Amino acid sequence: MKVNGVPVTPPDPDARLLDYLRDDLGLIGAKEGCGMGECGSCTVLMDGVPVCSCLVLVCQAEDADVTTVEGLRRTALQEAFVTGQAVQCGFCIAGMVVSASALLAEHPDPTDEQIRAGLEGNLCRCTGYGAIVRAVREAAR
Amino acid sequence: MPAEQAREIVVGTLEYVTDLRFPGMLHGAVTRSAIPHGRIVAIDTTKAAAMPGVRAVLIGADVPCNRLGPADVDGPVLADQRVRQVGEAIALVAAVDEGTARRAAEAVVVTVEPLPVVADPRTALSPEVPKLHEGGNLAGRIGFASGDVEAALAAADVVVERVVGTGAQEHVAIEPPGGVALWEAGQVTIWCGSQNPGLHRRKVARALNVEIDDVRLVAGPVGGAFGARNDDPMPVFLAVLAKAAGAPVHMRMTREEVMAAGPKRHPFHTTVRVGFTEDGDLAASDMTALADTGPYVTSGPNVLKTSAEMSVGPYRMPVARFDGRVVYTNNANAGAFRGYGVPQVAFALETAIDEAAARLGMDPVELRMRNLLRGGDRHGLYGHAVTPGLRAAETLAAAAADEWWVSRREWQRAARGPWRRGTGIAMAVKGVGLGSGRGDAARARLICDINGHVRIWAGPNHTGQAIDVAYRQIAADVLGMDPARITVTVGDSQLVPESGATAASRSMYAGGSAVAAVCERYKAALAEAGGPARLVELGRAEFEATFHLPDVADPGLIPPKRLGDHAPHLVYGCSAQVVRLEVHELTGEIRVAGVVCAVDCGRAINPGAVIGQAEGGVAQGLGFALMEEHRLDGGRPLTTSLENYLIPTARDVPEIRTLLVEGDEPTGPMGAKGMSEVVIVPTGPAVAAAVADAVGVRPARLPITPERLLEGLR
Numbered sequence: 001m002k003v004n005g006v007p008v009t010p011p012d013p014d015a016r017l018l019d020y021l022r023d024d025l026g027l028i029g030a031k032e033g034c035g036m037g038e039c040g041s042c043t044v045l046m047d048g049v050p051v052c053s054c055l056v057l058v059c060q061a062e063d064a065d066v067t068t069v070e071g072l073r074r075t076a077l078q079e080a081f082v083t084g085q086a087v088q089c090g091f092c093i094a095g096m097v098v099s100a101s102a103l104l105a106e107h108p109d110p111t112d113e114q115i116r117a118g119l120e121g122n123l124c125r126c127t128g129y130g131a132i133v134r135a136v137r138e139a140a141r
Numbered sequence: 142m143p144a145e146q147a148r149e150i151v152v153g154t155l156e157y158v159t160d161l162r163f164p165g166m167l168h169g170a171v172t173r174s175a176i177p178h179g180r181i182v183a184i185d186t187t188k189a190a191a192m193p194g195v196r197a198v199l200i201g202a203d204v205p206c207n208r209l210g211p212a213d214v215d216g217p218v219l220a221d222q223r224v225r226q227v228g229e230a231i232a233l234v235a236a237v238d239e240g241t242a243r244r245a246a247e248a249v250v251v252t253v254e255p256l257p258v259v260a261d262p263r264t265a266l267s268p269e270v271p272k273l274h275e276g277g278n279l280a281g282r283i284g285f286a287s288g289d290v291e292a293a294l295a296a297a298d299v300v301v302e303r304v305v306g307t308g309a310q311e312h313v314a315i316e317p318p319g320g321v322a323l324w325e326a327g328q329v330t331i332w333c334g335s336q337n338p339g340l341h342r343r344k345v346a347r348a349l350n351v352e353i354d355d356v357r358l359v360a361g362p363v364g365g366a367f368g369a370r371n372d373d374p375m376p377v378f379l380a381v382l383a384k385a386a387g388a389p390v391h392m393r394m395t396r397e398e399v400m401a402a403g404p405k406r407h408p409f410h411t412t413v414r415v416g417f418t419e420d421g422d423l424a425a426s427d428m429t430a431l432a433d434t435g436p437y438v439t440s441g442p443n444v445l446k447t448s449a450e451m452s453v454g455p456y457r458m459p460v461a462r463f464d465g466r467v468v469y470t471n472n473a474n475a476g477a478f479r480g481y482g483v484p485q486v487a488f489a490l491e492t493a494i495d496e497a498a499a500r501l502g503m504d505p506v507e508l509r510m511r512n513l514l515r516g517g518d519r520h521g522l523y524g525h526a527v528t529p530g531l532r533a534a535e536t537l538a539a540a541a542a543d544e545w546w547v548s549r550r551e552w553q554r555a556a557r558g559p560w561r562r563g564t565g566i567a568m569a570v571k572g573v574g575l576g577s578g579r580g581d582a583a584r585a586r587l588i589c590d591i592n593g594h595v596r597i598w599a600g601p602n603h604t605g606q607a608i609d610v611a612y613r614q615i616a617a618d619v620l621g622m623d624p625a626r627i628t629v630t631v632g633d634s635q636l637v638p639e640s641g642a643t644a645a646s647r648s649m650y651a652g653g654s655a656v657a658a659v660c661e662r663y664k665a666a667l668a669e670a671g672g673p674a675r676l677v678e679l680g681r682a683e684f685e686a687t688f689h690l691p692d693v694a695d696p697g698l699i700p701p702k703r704l705g706d707h708a709p710h711l712v713y714g715c716s717a718q719v720v721r722l723e724v725h726e727l728t729g730e731i732r733v734a735g736v737v738c739a740v741d742c743g744r745a746i747n748p749g750a751v752i753g754q755a756e757g758g759v760a761q762g763l764g765f766a767l768m769e770e771h772r773l774d775g776g777r778p779l780t781t782s783l784e785n786y787l788i789p790t791a792r793d794v795p796e797i798r799t800l801l802v803e804g805d806e807p808t809g810p811m812g813a814k815g816m817s818e819v820v821i822v823p824t825g826p827a828v829a830a831a832v833a834d835a836v837g838v839r840p841a842r843l844p845i846t847p848e849r850l851l852e853g854l855r
Contacts, residue, residue: 028160029153031364033315034396038783041315069153078151082143085749088757089605090150091315091364097151119791123783125313125365126605128760129791131753 001062003027004071013059018042020058021068029069029094033123040122043095044068050102050121069094072101077139084135088126096122100136109140142614142624142747144607146362157362158320158332159393166321167196169382169392170242172232172249173402174224177260177471177776178271179253181222186232189248194237197386198249201231204381205350209374209437214274216437216474218348218377224253225273225436226471227778228401233378235386258471258776262433263410265468273436273469280434280469281442283449285707286462287522287698293425293460297416299500303493305413307485307825307843308770309433309473310406311399311780313788316364318403319393322379328355329383333376334363336477336604337642338634341376348377349384356380360632366604367761368477371644372404372439400786401778404476405771407432407444407467409485413452415493421503423459423512426521428452430465430486435474440481441467446708447572448482450522454490455533455570455715456512458521471776477644479758480821483571484765488843491567491826496839505830506541509568510534523709524697525577530806530814532741533715537568539800540717540739552721553834560723560732565830568717569822573815574647576708577692583651584638585612585659587684593673595620595627595663599656600640601648602632606817607750608648612656614746615810619660629656638685646714646815649746651690653810658686691808712806715741716819718759720827724835726854729847731767731832733793739800740820744812748801754817755799762824764789767844 001008003025010020021027021044030053033039037052044053045067072078077100080086087093096119103110103118110118115136116129124132149155186198201207201221209215220229232249236242257271264270265278272278294300320333329351335341338358346353358376375392383390394403410431416424430448434441449463498505514521516529540546549564556562575581585599597616603609609629617624630636640652662684666676676682693711696704719737724730738755745751768787772779780786805812825843833839838853 022160027153028156031157031316032393033317033364034783036396036782036784039315039396069151072152074152081151082147085143085147085607085753087144087147087150088607088753089315089363089365090144090146090155091157093150094153116791121790123313123315123788123790125315125367125761125788126757127753128756128758128789128797129794130756130797131749133791 001064001066003066004068010058015058016054017056017058017061018053021053027068027070031091031094040099041092041095043098043122045098045102048102048105050099069098072097077101077104080135080139084131084138086127086131086135092122092124096124096132104140142610145609155362157316157364158334159316161321161332163321163323163389166389166391167235167237167386168239168242169378169390170234170246171230172246172251174220174227174229174231176224176253176255177227177258178256179224180256181220181224182252182254184232185250188250189234189245192241192245192248194241195234195245196388197235197382199233199382199385203385204348206348209344209377214438218374218381226474227776228398233382235382235390260471260776262431262468262470265470278469280438280467281445282466283445284464285449285522287524288460290425290427290460290462294414294416294427297424298419299497300414300416301493301496301500302414303489303496305411305489305492305841307409307488309408309475310478310765310769311403311771311786312367312369312478314365314367314369317394317396317399318373318375320375320379321389321391322383323389324383329380330357330359331376331379332359333379334366334370335360335376336366336370336602336644338602338632339639339641342634344377345380349380358634360602363604366643367479368644369404370604371642372476397782400781404439405473406478407434407475407482411486411489413489413493415497417497417501421501421508421511423456425460426453426458427462428486428489432465432467433470433472433475434467435470435472437474439474439476441475444482448486450572450709451483451570452486452490453521454487455514455568456521457514457518461522463522472773473771479761480818483569484822484825487569487822488825492829492839495830495833505566506537509537513537519697520709523699523707525693525699525709526695528712528806528808530743531713531715532802532804533570536715536739536741536802537717539802540566540719540737543719543737543798545721545735545737546719559726561726561835562723563831563835564719564721565827565834566717566719567823567826567830569819570713570715571646571819571822572710573650573712573714574690574710575645576710578705579708581641581651581690582687583640583655584685584687585655586638587659587663589663589673589676589682591674591677593626597627597656598630598637599652600631600637601643601652604643606754607747608652611649611653611746615653615656616660618811619657620664646818649813650712650809650815651688653813654688655686657810658688659684662686712808712814714814714816714819716823718823718827720831722828722831722835724832726836729851731845733763733795735795737798737800738820739802740816741802742816743806743809743814744803745801746811746813751801751816752799755820756797758817758820759797759824760789760794762821763794765843766825766828770844
């Protein structure tokens with residue numbers, strides 16, 4: 001497994017990927033909001049595809065290239081989240097940024113409907129999504 | 142201006158309270174009740190305590206003062222005699238890792254003799270229903286009449302009666318409660334999300350029988366609040382467990398634990414009668430409300446106090462009456478939630494006004510407009526004079542001028558197939574602060590260094606609304622300084638002088654005013670001394686200020702001695718909202734197409750943050766209106782996780798147009814006032830009005846699920 005480009009050897013194949021990232025590797029960006037794949041706060045990329053890391057066992061990712069929010073290239077996306085005031089409590093934001101980066105990789109110039117569909121798996125309770133959608137739109141420009 | 146921590150958040154490096162790790166740290170877990178009501182016969186911790194890796198197992202008898210508040214009805218820290226709801230905490234375990242702690246918590250054997258369950262608040266006060274507390278099942282009552290309501294209703298030309306209900310809403314802050322506690326030299330530091338660090342310090346000090354100064358609460362960074370972190374017992378659990386284990390303890394609730402044991406918005410059964418003259422002038426209103434607080438008192442009576450005051454909305458009311466009761470049941474414990482008792486009563490009143498508009502053949506905007514309070518008018522129930530800064534009429538006018546309201550008939554006519562279209566409008570008002578007679582105050586501390594760098598410690602705390610940024614903006618404005626040369630700290634009880642809760646729409650108004658006051662003091666001293674270096678040299682570089690929220694100057698009909706019992710507000714914020722939506726006439730499905738949110742916020746100090754609060758409040762209001770309800774059957778939760786309790790996603794929330802109706806609040810900092818609660822209030826009735834416009838049926842219950850709507854259509 002590679003995490004953010006670094007080869008790693010997880011000690012426990014039965015651990016959840018989320019726990020391995022947070023507890024063993026200290027990558028605390030991915031958060032646990034529900035533990036059952038409903039909230040998306042733990043979203044990471046596995047070979048470029050967004051997944052809920054609470055639903056993935058380490059053994060399922062043994063050959064994967066895992067990218068967490070910490071491993072994303074600093075881009076206009078994060079800047080747009082900051083300046084567009086899309087961050088309130090911020091607990092969902094790492095997952096949002098990861099999902100949005102996958103969305104922009106697939107649709108460099110997404111429609112609003114594509115943005116909303118791409119972020120549907122990430123719950124936010126603070127913003128009502130408006131500023132987040134605007135930030136993704138802004139980053140795509 | 143962006144939130145202070147946003148740059149760390151977007152790259153994933155900000156440590157939230159549940160992210161903290163300490164050397165030698167243990168992990169905690171809670172044994173919880175599986176049944177809604179029963180007598181505890183025995184608690185056997187032997188097996189759990191003997192498990193490898195377990196360091197401490199605690200029950201109620203181990204807590205020095207086993208109470209979460211000053212009275213028995215505040216509930217125990219750990220249930221030791223009776224359990225009164227599913228999910229109630231019975232034992233705490235600390236172990237070397239989280240898995241071991243959870244397995245040990247499961248291994249605690251609790252023998253409970255089941256008792257009859259009080260599940261229906263409507264019968265909770267009947268003599269044959271078991272009493273949940275010594276004093277019976279009435280947790281509080283508030284009644285007030287400004288005159289002879291029956292006579293006024295009898296004389297009215299049109300009287301509308303509505304019997305409505307609203308459900309228990311779960312906050313669903315995305316970070317479940319949790320944190321870390323660490324004892325050093327007899328003092329404890331607790332890192333745990335809190336909207337009220339001072340209150341939590343008192344709770345911890347009481348439970349452990351220690352001095353309040355020995356308890357430090359660092360209340361963030363925290364992943365959301367919305368009222369849920371007001372009554373949260375988590376800081377107490379952490380402190381108690383870390384003390385018993387003799388090591389730092391980390392604990393976090395699972396989402397399932399939050400769903401069962403976390404607070405909820407009080408479910409209400411509400412009946413309203415509203416009378417009008419044939420010209421559309423309000424003649425009287427009479428509201429009766431029944432709120433279910435679950436097993437413990439928490440915020441119940443205070444919530445009802447707000448319901449009473451807002452039961453007349455932002456309207457002139459010649460005569461009004463409110464009679465509300467809050468009762469104990471074995472349902473989920475209810476607590477503070479954004480809007481604090483107002484969404485429930487506003488749903489009753491606003492839908493009644495719409496019904497009256499239909500009967501009188503009047504436009505709903507025109508009917509409201511002719512009855513709205515203007516700044517300086519007297520309140521519809523209590524008769525006290527309200528702030529001249531109230532902009533209810535301007536707010537309604539702004540919403541009604543939006544093209545989505547103006548062109549609603551054209552939009553409706555363009556509907557296709559089974560999707561029928563409708564547009565609704567509603568209005569709400571909510572007080573700012575705890576209300577008169579409550580001694581509400583906030584404080585700020587300021588220190589300057591020789592180079593003129595200013596550090597400010599102020600409360601209330603930040604739980605997502607970037608209130609610390611607003612404090613910095615206010616300080617920069619008063620001092621005429623670059624905001625970059627000002628540092629603001631919130632949320633640490635050791636550093637921030639007691640400032641009360643991040644609640645009651647008071648953070649900007651109260652905290653901002655305290656910051657402005659301390660900056661004024663500093664500014665005056667600076668002018669006198671000739672510069673910051675001189676102040677430091679004189680040993681006069683530290684300042685403190687307290688802002689007391691103003692009471693109403695004239696309490697109207699409220700006897701002055703009873704001012705705090707009713708806690709009327711001087712300052713109110715308003716919101717008017719337009720909702721346009723489509724209803725599938727065969728399936729009952731509802732798609733919201735757009736919301737206009739006009740909000741009377743005083744002067745918007747950080748407009749981006751205000752818009753964010755408005756959009757977030759509307760989204761939460763749409764959840765309350767259409768999908769969210771914590772359901773129980775005989776006290777047993779049916780909605781147990783985010784799999785069966787759904788909140789709005791990015792696809793459920795439409796474009797929201799926020800219109801800031803600005804204008805100075807004369808008593809507020811830089812003219813600002815609170816606005817983050819009122820924006821959740823009109824959404825429910827505006828949705829109901831839009832549904833009625835689309836399909837001709839006025840919903841009587843929130844949430845308006847497809848099943849309920851279809852039932853109404855048949």
